[in-house]
Amino acid sequence: FIIGAYFEEAYKKKELTHFFKASAILALAAMVGVCINLSNLYHTYEYSKETMRGKSELKQEGNAANQTSSGLDRDYITNWSYGIGETLTLLVPNVKGGASSDNLSQSETAMEKANPMYSSIYSQFPQYFGDQPWTAGPVYVGAFVMFLFVLGCFIVKGPLKWALLGATIFSVLLSWGKNFMGLTDFFIDYVPMYNKFRAVSSILVIAEFTIPLLAIFALKEILGRPEILKLKENRTGVIVSLVLTAGVSLVLAVAPSVFFSSFVTAQEMAALQQGLPAEHLTPVVTNLTEMRKAIIASDAWRSFFIIAVGCFLLFLFLQKRLKASFTLVGIVLLCLVDMWCVNKRYLYDEQFVPKSKRTEAFVKTQADEIILRDTAPDYRVLNFVGFPSNTFNENNTAYWHKSIGGYHAAKLRRYQEMIDHHIMPEMQDTYQAVAAAGGRMDSVDASKFRVLNMLNTKYFIFPAGEKGQPVPVENPYAYGNAWFVDKVQYVNNANEEIDALNDIRPTETAVVDARFKEQLKGVTEGYKDSLSTIRLTDYEPNRLVYKVSTPKDGVVVFSEVYYPGWQATIDGQPVDIARADYILRAMNVPAGEHTIEMWFNPQSIHVTESIAYVALALLLVGVMILVWTKRNKFTGKTEAK
Structure with missing residues (x-):
């Protein structure tokens, strides 16, 4: 609006040359400003494509106009x-x-x-x-x-x-x-x-x-x-x-x-x-x-x-x-x-409270204490307290554990779609089944929560324990950090991929979009027996290390969310990561004993940060030239007087 208003004034006064020169300088300044912040801007934009702010691959029948x-x-x-x-x-x-x-x-x-x-x-x-x-x-x-x-x-x-x-x-x-x-x-x-x-x-x-x-x-x-x-x-x-x-x-x-x-x-x-x-x-x-x-x-x-x-x-x-x-x-x-x-x-x-009261919002419950005794490097927790309205609207659980629930304004779209299609219905079934069994997991049908198991949900937190305290319930059916599968089922689109999870057993079959067929070398039959093992040995949010042993080539599914930019090696040799089961990672692993490493350190971060430093240097040089020019003008005027 400002550009339009000043353009009209310049046009009426026949000062378009000055207008375009001034606009060019402003555009150059804007470009320097964007470049200084390029890493944040670019990666926020790239991330947005994968979030609820990005386009869904699911086709909504009868509601296309809303998309x-x-x-x-x-x-x-x-x-x-x-x-x-x-x-x-x-x-x-x-x-x-x-x-x-x-x-x-x-x-x-x-x-x-x-x-x-x-x-x-x-x-x-x-x-x-x-x-x-x-x-x-x-x-x-x-x-x-x-x-x-x-x-x-x-x-x-x-x-x-x-x-x-x-x-x-x-x-x-x-x-x-x-x-x-x-x-x-x-x-x-x-x-x-x-x-x-x-x-x-x-x-x-x-x-x-x-x-x-x-x-x-x-x-x-x-x-x-x-x-x-x-x-x-x-x-x-x-x-x-x-x-x-x-x-x-x-x-x-x-x-x-x-x-x-x-x-x-x-x-x-x-x-x-x-x-x-x-x-x-x-x-x-x-x-x-x-x-x-x-x-x-x-x-x-x-x-x-x-x-x-x-x-x-x-x-x-x-x-x-x-x-x-x-x-x-x-x-x-x-x-x-x-x-x-x-x-x-x-x-x-009343809204202004001491800092101590604010930090008390994340009080560790007895259930949290019990779960934190588990020293395994990576597992997830699902909080049923306040279910269904609270599970995906609170972040207290995530303060202490890796949480299945929690709120985020820019949640990954595929994960939100899994919540809508599978996680929420499974939570309903799980809540009823565990409550009916009195918390005895050995009498609960694990087929009711297969997606929760493939997300390595090792602990449930249920309400209504002694003195109203939440109660932790260990889930013995969680699939762990990774597993071999017997079969790879290729599908043609997102709808087929997410719907297939209604029928398959994730420990036996991996559902893979046909676009990732090349990453898995077209394998349709996997290999899985008691001799095939895979174990997570080192965990950081941006780096994972696994030890694997298998007598034959096989396909491994990792209970980690697939996201573009992750890289992997097997014994130091680059290997492709495929997407499986709508949100997880999969990889073709050769026979033998190997070390698999995954890490997230995209080249774009280094490129955009380099551009930012160059732009910042240009800005500083420009400021120095401006100060020097102004100083010389001031000195010249003083000497003239």
């Missing part, structure tokens, strides 16, 4: 779409209630309107009733800041105003996501990397920057040239600014229904219809509406008075009853108090 060419699904991208009416939070923070974590019973304003008969119900309803699944709080830039921003659209001149205004509008339109799918679809399909982001509402960070910046320019114009507001064309701007900010706030305070037709979400209505007798439904909905209207009105009056105080300060300045410096201090304090009070709703005193 994107190289990123997240459309529904996933637009799940956190800002509502069109919700955009008013830029002016009135609680126009949609506030945060999902706050329930109605926590709002004194709402409870003043509550019917005591239904007080127990209101603790189950959040204050927030917007379009998003949930939110930690609204996007608010300040009431008087919004007034100055709108006023700035009239009194600020120059290309930067149009750039900031355009970027603001564009940011808001993109934040609407599924509520404005024409623009959203265009960006998802044609703008590079846009489909890597999951919450379109986060694009409002642009508006949170551009709105205050244009407001500052407007205030600068007013304080520098008070007469600017007395011009006839700018009086219209003042009136429009008051109507769009103070006027809208006043209407929201007096009659919120003018902007919103409903104050109860469809999900809430469905829950009420199921849980309440018919005769109580209408009174509860009516009361909920009144409570939420009260929350909106309270904040709307707040925004109205903030704008009124700010305008009064400007009026005193224009009447020469207040100096520019005092006016500026007054407006700064007004905006600071405004933002401070709203921010303290979500970042309050």
Whole structure:
């Protein structure tokens, strides 16, 4: 937007030559900046291809329109779409209630309107009733800041105003996501990397920057040239600014229904219809509406008075009853108090705790203590405490163990697909089977959790032990770090590969995509007997060493996630790594006793870091030349005087 605005100005002034020279210098500076950070940028981009931000190889029948060419699904991208009416939070923070974590019973304003008969119900309803699944709080830039921003659209001149205004509008339109799918679809399909982001509402960070910046320019114009507001064309701007900010706030305070037709979400209505007798439904909905209207009105009056105080300060300045410096201090304090009070709703005193309390979040349980006595170099743990909602939303387990679960915003896509297709269903079966057997694993059918076994899940953590403490259960059926297979089954695509895991025994058959046939030298029959052994002898996250012994050539499957860039050798000789069982590694191993080593140290890291150091050197040389040039100019001027 800035480039476009300055290009238009250069075109009108016939200064395109200067514009292109300046742009070339900026492009060169940007290139140096990118090169300095190239290693991080490049490898983040490469990693994204393998994650949920990358394209899935699975074909979703009947839902092709939801898939994107190289990123997240459309529904996933637009799940956190800002509502069109919700955009008013830029002016009135609680126009949609506030945060999902706050329930109605926590709002004194709402409870003043509550019917005591239904007080127990209101603790189950959040204050927030917007379009998003949930939110930690609204996007608010300040009431008087919004007034100055709108006023700035009239009194600020120059290309930067149009750039900031355009970027603001564009940011808001993109934040609407599924509520404005024409623009959203265009960006998802044609703008590079846009489909890597999951919450379109986060694009409002642009508006949170551009709105205050244009407001500052407007205030600068007013304080520098008070007469600017007395011009006839700018009086219209003042009136429009008051109507769009103070006027809208006043209407929201007096009659919120003018902007919103409903104050109860469809999900809430469905829950009420199921849980309440018919005769109580209408009174509860009516009361909920009144409570939420009260929350909106309270904040709307707040925004109205903030704008009124700010305008009064400007009026005193224009009447020469207040100096520019005092006016500026007054407006700064007004905006600071405004933002401070709203921010303290979500970042309050109780959230600030000593460091010791924070570290106590990773308290070692008795179950952790028992599991950690196992000194094997590499095994995994699956935590059933809080299953199913908690297993893939907590990282406490990973603090102590190599975890099957845990949360990551950019989880490997293939692993997430394994979670959806196999791990979660197996967890359900395992939980029921182990609970029914009272924790006695010798009476549990191991075929119910073959994928968990191939992931070397050596321990389960179950809830409800003595005194409510979690209980560790050792899984004797885990396949270990690696194993020989009897057979290699080649498939043609990802769907066949992931579906085949429903039927095969991973210790006997390895399912391999046909694209990896060459890496396994086309082998279809493996070799496996009691004489074939493989043992992990050294483990580091980026380096693994195995000792193997086999009387015949065979195919080994490793319980390690396949990822491009890993290299391997057998007795120092390079060997290919194939992908097996959708997410694991496989290798063709010759007869005899060998040492297999795998490591991750891609050449791209060294190349990109070398480029970064060269770019950094260029930057430093450029700074030295600039300082030397400026010094010589200064010295020359001094001598001339």
